[in-house]
Amino acid sequence: MPALTVDSPVGALTITETDGAITALTWGGQGADDTPLLRRAAAQLAAYFAGERGDFDLPLKVHGSDSQIRICAAIAAIPFGETRTYGELSRGLDLPAQAVGRGCGGNPIPILIPCHRVLGAQGLGGFSGGTGIETKIWLLKHEGAGGLLI
Structure with missing residues (x-):
């Protein structure tokens, strides 16, 4: 599963992608994968933390009950x-x-x-x-x- 770690005001965040959707965001990590979706997620998070974005336009997939x-x-x-x-x-x-x-x-x-x-x-x-x-x-x-x- 590709993952990308980005810096943020609340600590390092690792975004994980599975089958074309974001499936996890965790604190810490060392992800360095480069996919279009992970780059898009990182850019949207950066805009959120910069106060330029209030919502996210990303495919998300929750695995669970x-x-x-x-x-x-x-x-x-x-x-x-x-x-x-x-x-x-x-x-x-x-x-x-x-x-x-x-x-x-x-x-x-x-x-x-x-x-x-x-x-x-x-x-x-x-x-x-x-x-x-x-x-x-x-x-x-x-x-x-x-x-x-x-």
Whole structure:
């Protein structure tokens, strides 16, 4: 599977491509593959971090259970700069909020599928990428949703 590692304000990110779709984004790594899709993903991430882009136009493929795929699709539909709670997503998906939380934690393509935009009813909730909650706060503030954190 081709992979490309790029620098970002939230650490090195490795983008993985499988069969013409982005299938993973992880922190760290050493990918140095050069494919048109990986270059396009890297350029869109650079534009996002530069404040020039609010959404992504990339083929994404989530591998997992039907619930995981549905949860990631609901997360991907949250607009730039907005947030939803686990409970709000759970009602729309007819799944328990805990299942939505597990689905967020199992999101294989964070940032591109913006699980950082999902909050707990009483606050931030968790975040499994980067340095954890600090990375989530950075991403939310970057998107202008930081006022929700205070």
